[in-house]
Amino acid sequence: MNRSFEYAALPMRVVFGAGSLHRLPEEVEALGLRRVLVLCGPRQEAVGKQVAAALGERCAGILPEATMHVPIEVARRAREVAAELGADGCVAVGGGSAIGLGKAIALAHGLPVVAIPTTYAGSEMTPVWGLTEDGAKRTGRDPKVLPVSVVYDPSLTLSMPVELAVTSGINAIAHAAEGLYAPDASPIVSLMAREGARALTGALPAIVERPDSLDARGEALYGAWLCGAVLGATTMGLHHKLCHTLGGTLNLPHSETHTVVLPHVLAFNGGSLNGRDLWELEGRLGAPRSLRSLGMAESDIDRIAAIVADATFPNPRPVTRQDVGDLLRAAWAGTQPAD
Numbered sequence: 001m002n003r004s005f006e007y008a009a010l011p012m013r014v015v016f017g018a019g020s021l022h023r024l025p026e027e028v029e030a031l032g033l034r035r036v037l038v039l040c041g042p043r044q045e046a047v048g049k050q051v052a053a054a055l056g057e058r059c060a061g062i063l064p065e066a067t068m069h070v071p072i073e074v075a076r077r078a079r080e081v082a083a084e085l086g087a088d089g090c091v092a093v094g095g096g097s098a099i100g101l102g103k104a105i106a107l108a109h110g111l112p113v114v115a116i117p118t119t120y121a122g123s124e125m126t127p128v129w130g131l132t133e134d135g136a137k138r139t140g141r142d143p144k145v146l147p148v149s150v151v152y153d154p155s156l157t158l159s160m161p162v163e164l165a166v167t168s169g170i171n172a173i174a175h176a177a178e179g180l181y182a183p184d185a186s187p188i189v190s191l192m193a194r195e196g197a198r199a200l201t202g203a204l205p206a207i208v209e210r211p212d213s214l215d216a217r218g219e220a221l222y223g224a225w226l227c228g229a230v231l232g233a234t235t236m237g238l239h240h241k242l243c244h245t246l247g248g249t250l251n252l253p254h255s256e257t258h259t260v261v262l263p264h265v266l267a268f269n270g271g272s273l274n275g276r277d278l279w280e281l282e283g284r285l286g287a288p289r290s291l292r293s294l295g296m297a298e299s300d301i302d303r304i305a306a307i308v309a310d311a312t313f314p315n316p317r318p319v320t321r322q323d324v325g326d327l328l329r330a331a332w333a334g335t336q337p338a339d
């Protein structure tokens with residue numbers, strides 16, 4: 001075989017294991033940080049306080065205002081708070097929204113981010129930032145938003161509702177699926193993608209059956225780490241472009257949108273993960289399978305199809321406006337994807 005690829009390892013530390021939250025103070029100390037701002041979502045203020053307590057006098061304050069898709073107003077306020085407090089870094093605890101808020105501060109002020117992920121979204125492993133302004137989501141890559149240290153503690157994911165664990169796990173599988181056919185894929189990325197998808201497809205049914213299983217939660221978080229690393233290393237295609245547009249333009253929920261759309265994109269693109277199999281797995285896991293059930297109006301389909309078809313992104317198969325419209329109509333109605 002005539003192999004040809006490029007691969008750049010991202011500079012970051014990972015600490016993984018149940019109970020590893022207790023390693024946070026030494027991570028922060030090793031970075032030389034003295035006044036960190038703790039970021040979390042309003043529904044996770046308790047875990048934000050737990051993190052602040054672990055940090056002791058190194059915590060400058062808590063901002064429990066992380067919001068999905070990082071609205072620009074929320075980003076601006078967080079940047080102001082960080083500056084007012086004289087913060088020299090951020091600790092973001094939560095899902096992609098909390099970590100995204102840390103990245104928004106890093107993008108403007110260059111403060112290092114330590115991430116403690118509590119979902120499987122994978123933002124902690126990427127130099128990708130996202131901001132939503134005037135109904136449109138912009139994303140970009142910048143090395144300064146890549147978290148410098150990531151503490152994965154599966155025990156912090158036990159509180160994640162099973163419904164979110166399922167959709168967030170499928171969000172992670174989406175990174176693996178598109179990483180496998182990305183133009184900048186490489187052998188190490190493909191290994192991570194296959195192993196991440198394997199871990200998650202095994203762990204999600206186990207979580208549904210036994211939500212309190214730390215082993216299953218740990219296996220899912222391990223898979224999420226790998227899939228997040230795939231997202232960080234490759235350029236995503238049609239699936240991620242569709243989900244960004246649906247999320248940023250219509251404010252649809254992130255992981256649920258990924259869950260509904262992915263089987264249809266896989267059926268369209270082909271590739272090594274099968275869309276029909278995933279759709280059937282989603283049915284067994286009780287996951288949402290229609291955009292209609294997420295609140296999308298049918299009348300928005302053509303508008304989203306036009307935005308996506310006019311955008312530039314790599315994809316293994318060329319995409320027309322008609323293709324995107326047909327795909328969205330099937331995902332909106334929740335019909336079984338084509339074989």
Ligand SMILES: NC(=O)C1=CN([C@@H]2O[C@H](COP(=O)(O)OP(=O)(O)OC[C@H]3O[C@@H](n4cnc5c(N)ncnc54)[C@H](O)[C@@H]3O)[C@@H](O)[C@H]2O)C=CC1
Pocket residue numbers: 041042043044067068069070094095096097098100118119120121122123124126127128129130156157158159160161164168171231254255
């Ligand atoms: N820049 C990047 O590389 C990436 C960015 N993202 C962004 O992240 C956002 C979505 O992140 P998600 O993690 O899907 O959602 P999220 O961070 O908004 O979390 C969803 C809800 O679940 C709660 N939650 C999270 N973990 C929990 C736990 N363990 N127990 C109980 N409640 C918990 C949160 O507080 C929130 O209310 C989107 O804005 C998306 O664009 C997602 C993936 C990668």
Ligand SMILES: O=C(O)/C=C\C(=O)CC(=O)O
Pocket residue numbers: 100121128129130131137139171240243244
């Ligand atoms: O939208 C962002 O903030 C950046 C990337 C992602 O959300 C990746 C994804 O769609 O899961």
